[in-house]
Amino acid sequence: xxxxxxxxxxxxxxxxxxxxxxxxxxxxxxxxxxxxxxxxxxxxxxxxxxxxxxxxxxxxxxxxxxxxxxx
Amino acid sequence: xxxxxxxxxxxxxxxxxxxxxxxxxxxxxxxxxxxxxxxxxxxxxxxxxxxxxxxxxxxxxxxxxxxxxxxxxxxxxxxxxxxxxxxxxxxxxxxxxxxxxxxxxxxxxxxxxxxxxxxxxxxxxxxxxxxxxxxxxxxxxxxxxxxxxxxxxxxxxxxxxxxxxxxxxxxxxxxxxxxxxxxxxxxxxxxxxxxxxxxxxxxxxxxxxxxxxxxxxxxxxxxxxxxxxxxxxxxxxxxxxxxxxxxxxxxxxxxxxxxxxxxxxxxxxxxxxxxxxxxxxxxxxxxxxxxxxxxxxxxxxxxxxxxxxxxxxxxxxxxxxxxxxxxxxxxxxxxxxxxxxxxxxxxxxxxxxxxxxxxxxxxxxxxxxxxxxxxxxxxxxxxxxxxxxxxxxxxxxxxxxxxxxxxxxxxxxxxxxxxxxxxxxxxxxxxxxxxxxxxxxxxxxxxxxxxxxxxxxxxxxxxxxxxxxxxxxxx
Numbered sequence: 317x318x319x320x321x322x323x324x325x326x327x328x329x330x331x332x333x334x335x336x337x338x339x340x341x342x343x344x345x346x347x348x349x350x351x352x353x354x355x356x357x358x359x360x361x362x363x364x365x366x367x368x369x370x371x372x373x374x375x376x377x378x379x380x381x382x383x384x385x386x387x
Numbered sequence: 388x389x390x391x392x393x394x395x396x397x398x399x400x401x402x403x404x405x406x407x408x409x410x411x412x413x414x415x416x417x418x419x420x421x422x423x424x425x426x427x428x429x430x431x432x433x434x435x436x437x438x439x440x441x442x443x444x445x446x447x448x449x450x451x452x453x454x455x456x457x458x459x460x461x462x463x464x465x466x467x468x469x470x471x472x473x474x475x476x477x478x479x480x481x482x483x484x485x486x487x488x489x490x491x492x493x494x495x496x497x498x499x500x501x502x503x504x505x506x507x508x509x510x511x512x513x514x515x516x517x518x519x520x521x522x523x524x525x526x527x528x529x530x531x532x533x534x535x536x537x538x539x540x541x542x543x544x545x546x547x548x549x550x551x552x553x554x555x556x557x558x559x560x561x562x563x564x565x566x567x568x569x570x571x572x573x574x575x576x577x578x579x580x581x582x583x584x585x586x587x588x589x590x591x592x593x594x595x596x597x598x599x600x601x602x603x604x605x606x607x608x609x610x611x612x613x614x615x616x617x618x619x620x621x622x623x624x625x626x627x628x629x630x631x632x633x634x635x636x637x638x639x640x641x642x643x644x645x646x647x648x649x650x651x652x653x654x655x656x657x658x659x660x661x662x663x664x665x666x667x668x669x670x671x672x673x674x675x676x677x678x679x680x681x682x683x684x685x686x687x688x689x690x691x692x693x694x695x696x697x698x699x700x701x702x703x704x705x706x707x708x709x710x711x712x713x714x715x716x717x718x719x720x721x722x723x724x725x726x727x728x729x730x731x732x733x734x735x736x737x738x739x740x741x742x743x744x745x746x747x748x749x750x751x752x753x754x755x756x757x758x759x760x761x762x763x764x765x766x767x768x769x770x771x772x773x774x775x776x777x778x779x780x781x782x783x784x785x786x787x788x789x790x791x792x793x794x795x796x797x798x799x800x801x802x803x804x805x806x807x808x809x810x811x812x813x814x815x816x817x818x819x820x821x822x823x824x825x826x827x828x829x830x831x832x833x834x835x836x837x838x839x840x841x842x843x844x845x846x847x848x849x850x851x852x853x854x855x856x857x858x859x860x861x862x
Contacts, residue, residue, distance in 0.1 A: 377469030
């Protein structure tokens with residue numbers, strides 16, 4: 317799975333962190349650290365985390381496009 | 388009486404034909420290159436797309452490389468960028484562009500091949516400035532940090548519990564690396580030739596706060612000093628560094644964090660406005676030639692671009708920001724397949740973030756354009772505050788430390804060039820007795836003072852400045 321978080325949009329509401337603790341971590345009060353390429357087993361948690369963000373800062377690759385794994 | 392007779396030469400037809408059959412080449416296969424390719428397809432470009440990248444990797448995200456990757460939480464190659472859509476491109480990865488022939492519309496590659504284009508996007512970004520002494524820079528244990536290989540190597544070196552880490556340069560990346568070292572409980576020295584960390588980007592007032600944060604976390608921060616030389620052992624591994632004040636430090640890992648170099652060498656001789664601060668382009672991402680005439684078929688996006696910005700006196704702004712790459716790529720893509728009224732400007736409100744020492748530092752605008760600063764909310768002692776920068780009575784930038792929810796308030800003021808000092812939003816104003824109440828000089832470094840290469844550069848024009856520089860070609 318691939319995701320990237322727009323950390324400019326992120327304001328540290330941290331609604332996402334408890335929903336996917338294996339993938340998202342709060343560092344200090346506000347900074348978000350995350351695993352950009354987590355294991356597929358985390359998919360449900362990550363989907364919930366994406367939906368929970370009030371500023372929609374998490375960009376998740378929903379389906380890898382057919383031409384992704386290129387030479 | 389109408390002369391609106393349809394001519395035989397229709398620009399609308401040209402655009403339609405280009406979108407169906409044109410050839411676009413994107414040089415640069417990282418964030419800006421990828422997002423431009425996706426935007427082109429999304430906006431209806433159906434012609435041929437070639438993407439050239441000198442790294443042998445598909446596009447990956449760099450910000451995590453100096454944070455969670457170095458900490459060892461995430462493997463270095465775990466930052467591949469999510470794809471927003473199919474791009475149907477001919478990817479040439481692991482081969483560099485080495486020249487541009489604008490007359491024949493051809494990009495020359497390092498393997499001898501040539502790629503023809505109808506329209507070109509330059510998105511070659513930057514690379515880390517290497518340690519100036521190549522022999523010392525080649526010692527094991529010396530790492531610059533930009534690529535996935537750099538990050539993987541450095542993460543492994545930190546995991547091996549070095550006696551001491553030396554970070555040369557206290558800009559954002561250097562500070563983040565020092566922060567990771569402290570998270571890993573490693574002794575770390577940071578040398579900064581200027582008078583404080585982050586001074587070029589955020590000014591002396593904030594720099595003092597950042598320096599305190601660093602020292603509170605146990606970093607051995609030395610300002611006004613740099614590294615004269617590095618020394619290795621017989622096996623070719625770095626073991627010590629001599630500072631400019633004569634001190635010798637025993638160090639096992641050294642990270643020169645000296646800023647970036649724009650990847651413009653491949654454009655030598657092409658006659659574009661390419662130089663130290665990138666490739667000059669207009670507010671619609673179209674490259675200028677060396678005489679200031681805008682080109683028609685060459686566009687620029689990302690870290691390598693510099694463009695005039697209406698909010699900053701139309702000075703050319705060169706940004707090394709993540710969202711500048713994303714937004715600029717999208718505008719460039721739109722403008723590559725449109726003419727005139729279909730085009731949009733790229734007018735980024737510069738924004739960035741940096742996570743260090745448990746604090747989330749965020750900023751909008753060009754703080755270094757200001758000469759005054761006022762802490763408007765919160766408490767610097769608590770490392771939770773907002774501050775605004777002003778110039779000539781207008782707000783030009785803002786920074787927050789663990790106070791990011793307030794940043795959009797200041798962003799909106801900056802976009803309107805609202806008066807400075809800005810009206811505080813009414814919440815958590817600093818106590819009057821605090822040393823930080825009121826407007827004070829922001830203390831940006833004098834350009835004559837040694838300081839870092841900030842991530843936002845206003846390359847202003849001084850009408851009295853005429854100079855030419857001889858740069859011998861490296862080949």
